[in-house]
Amino acid sequence: MNQVVEQLKRSIVIAVKDIRIYYLKGPVIIFGLVFPLFLALAYTVGRNMPLKEILPGLTGMTTFFAATAVGPSIIPWETRSKTLERLLSCPVALWTVILGDVLSSFFFGLIISVVPLTLALVIAVQPTGIALLVPGVVIACLCFSALSVLLSAYPPTDVPATTMMLSSLVKFPLVFISGIFIPIDQLPLWGRILASISPLTYFTDMARQLMLGKGYYPLTVDLAAMFVYTAVFLLASFKLHERTIARRLS
Amino acid sequence: MGAAIEARNLTKQYNGVMAVNQVSFEVREGEIFGFLGPNGAGKTTTIRMITGLVKPDEGTAYVAGYDILKEPVKARQHLGVVPEVSNAYIDLTAWENLVLIGKLYGLLRSVLQENAVRLLRVFGLYHVKDRAVRSFSKGMKQRLLLCMALVSEPEILILDEPTSGLDVESARFLREKIVQFNREGGTVFLSTHNMEEANTLCHRVAIINRGRIVTVDTPENLRARITELQRVEVVFDKHVELRELLKIRAVRRALLAGCRVRIYTPNPPEVIESIVDFARERSLRILSLNTAAPSLEDVFLELVKGGSVR
Ligand SMILES: Nc1ncnc2c1ncn2[C@@H]1O[C@H](COP(=O)(O)OP(=O)(O)O)[C@@H](O)[C@H]1O
Numbered sequence: 066m067n068q069v070v071e072q073l074k075r076s077i078v079i080a081v082k083d084i085r086i087y088y089l090k091g092p093v094i095i096f097g098l099v100f101p102l103f104l105a106l107a108y109t110v111g112r113n114m115p116l117k118e119i120l121p122g123l124t125g126m127t128t129f130f131a132a133t134a135v136g137p138s139i140i141p142w143e144t145r146s147k148t149l150e151r152l153l154s155c156p157v158a159l160w161t162v163i164l165g166d167v168l169s170s171f172f173f174g175l176i177i178s179v180v181p182l183t184l185a186l187v188i189a190v191q192p193t194g195i196a197l198l199v200p201g202v203v204i205a206c207l208c209f210s211a212l213s214v215l216l217s218a219y220p221p222t223d224v225p226a227t228t229m230m231l232s233s234l235v236k237f238p239l240v241f242i243s244g245i246f247i248p249i250d251q252l253p254l255w256g257r258i259l260a261s262i263s264p265l266t267y268f269t270d271m272a273r274q275l276m277l278g279k280g281y282y283p284l285t286v287d288l289a290a291m292f293v294y295t296a297v298f299l300l301a302s303f304k305l306h307e308r309t310i311a312r313r314l315s
Numbered sequence: 316m317g318a319a320i321e322a323r324n325l326t327k328q329y330n331g332v333m334a335v336n337q338v339s340f341e342v343r344e345g346e347i348f349g350f351l352g353p354n355g356a357g358k359t360t361t362i363r364m365i366t367g368l369v370k371p372d373e374g375t376a377y378v379a380g381y382d383i384l385k386e387p388v389k390a391r392q393h394l395g396v397v398p399e400v401s402n403a404y405i406d407l408t409a410w411e412n413l414v415l416i417g418k419l420y421g422l423l424r425s426v427l428q429e430n431a432v433r434l435l436r437v438f439g440l441y442h443v444k445d446r447a448v449r450s451f452s453k454g455m456k457q458r459l460l461l462c463m464a465l466v467s468e469p470e471i472l473i474l475d476e477p478t479s480g481l482d483v484e485s486a487r488f489l490r491e492k493i494v495q496f497n498r499e500g501g502t503v504f505l506s507t508h509n510m511e512e513a514n515t516l517c518h519r520v521a522i523i524n525r526g527r528i529v530t531v532d533t534p535e536n537l538r539a540r541i542t543e544l545q546r547v548e549v550v551f552d553k554h555v556e557l558r559e560l561l562k563i564r565a566v567r568r569a570l571l572a573g574c575r576v577r578i579y580t581p582n583p584p585e586v587i588e589s590i591v592d593f594a595r596e597r598s599l600r601i602l603s604l605n606t607a608a609p610s611l612e613d614v615f616l617e618l619v620k621g622g623s624v625r
């Protein structure tokens with residue numbers, strides 16, 4: 066138990082290191098800030114709707130893209146700059162390192178999520194609704210960042226751009242099936258089934274519920290689904306990286 | 316005194332090729348143990364199995380008494396490592412790199428500060444401690460890597476070819492520091508492809524070739540075997556019977572390699588004189604004559620031939 070706590074502390078040390086080094090890398094800024102900004106603009110401008118109606122989808126997208134911006138590139142970067150072996154030679158478990166990377170991606174998502182939340186507060190969403198959404202944002206950021214680190218496990222490349230690109234291939238379809246563009250209750254059955262696969266669906270749904278009072282799933286289901294996905298992504302990330310990490314040592 | 320590191324039947328295959336094959340050895344507490352072999356011999360793979368980065372197909376290693384397969388984190392807590400292909404974080408300063416590693420070892424802040432300052436001073440990096448490592452020369456980077464391995468005050472230091480590719484001055488400096496660490500009671504496991512380095516630095520040397528340990532011995536004993544492998548190479552203008560050459564004193568072995576005659580001897584100066592006499596007596600002309608130190612490859616060949624390989 067003591068050892069687990071000690072490893073968790075070391076995860077945070079690794080997260081802080083990641084924040085110092087990787088937040089300012091070009092691709093992270095582009096995928097994490099510039100990109101969501103343009104997407105949000107296109108999304109907002111393209112619809113003839115009051116801003117309030119658009120907010121849940123906007124929040125979903127922003128949080129999702131921000132929380133998945135840093136994660137995919139850290140391990141490829143460490144592979145390329147030959148710092149990975151130095152890091153793994155320290156008394157840390159592999160899960161400690163992975164969790165640290167997840168946390169750094171998580172904080173990025175959290176920080177950027179403040180923007181849509183503030184916007185919501187300004188545009189007359191009930192403060193209680195926003196307060197209730199905060200735990201949702203936290204678990205969503207954890208969930209998405211775990212997914213993003215999972216996406217960097219395969220292939221074990223040392224080219225950050227490769228994982229950035231491959232993870233985009235997963236990220237975009239997820240945005241389209243997650244009830245952001247069309248609310249879930251307006252989808253045909255297959256659309257709803259498809260939507261239920263995406264973790265982003267539950268976060269967007271939660272935001273719709275708390276901002277507009279128009280949720281599809283109960284809040285408890287939204288939260289539970291995100292918890293389960295987080296656990297699955299974290300475990301899968303530990304396992305998959307464990308299988309590929311040796312191939313990153315050249 | 317127990318074993319600081321014990322490798323037991325470490326074995327690793329890559330795509331059907333045996334990178335490391337049944338490697339066993341013991342590093343005693345307080346010694347400098349050399350791991351000597353040419354490129355591709357399996358040194359790095361062995362070290363990665365000892366530090367728990369690569370899972371062996373077979374066998375295991377005990378580090379500071381811990382089974383690396385069962386308790387890798389506890390084992391690594393006692394280690395300082397300088398991996399072969401590794402870098403400090405170039406976006407961070409020297410100081411930040413040291414602090415990062417110290418924290419990953421769970422050092423107390425005060426201990427960490429003290430160790431970091433002391434090491435940076437000793438390694439001549441204190442005045443650049445707040446500069447990003449990006450701007451460091453290769454020698455400075457390697458010194459910083461050694462600082463990073465030492466910041467936790469490890470009992471055991473593992474270095475994978477720490478001086479390879481460095482200039483003479485930097486290499487000598489690092490060797491001095493490694494010896495100093497050992498004098499203060501630390502155990503060192505060091506891999507190298509440089510025979511001279513192994514000779515001068517190590518108390519005992521394991522020679523590894525093609526994934527197998529060929530022999531483990533003191534440098535003195537190895538040198539004794541190596542002197543047998545010194546050779547003189549001669550080119551005569553006419554054919555010479557090797558049998559005749561073998562009659563010369565101190566000649567152990569003679570063979571033809573193209574047009575040159577290769578003569579093995581523990582005493583090259585004596586043989587050179589004899590060969591000059593030999594040529595004069597037979598009216599032969601010596602077109603070229605030179606001596607050659609034994610290569611690592613020669614040592615392997617000799618040791619393999621000598622049946623040291625099981
Ligand atoms: N990750 C790897 N994948 C495939 N082959 C490898 C890998 N690592 C090492 N090898 C092979 O294993 C052998 C031993 O390599 P290595 O341990 O790096 O030797 P050394 O460090 O003595 O130069 C070499 O033939 C090398 O090509």
Ligand SMILES: [Mg+2]
Nearest residue numbers: 358359360399
């Ligand atoms: Mg090597």
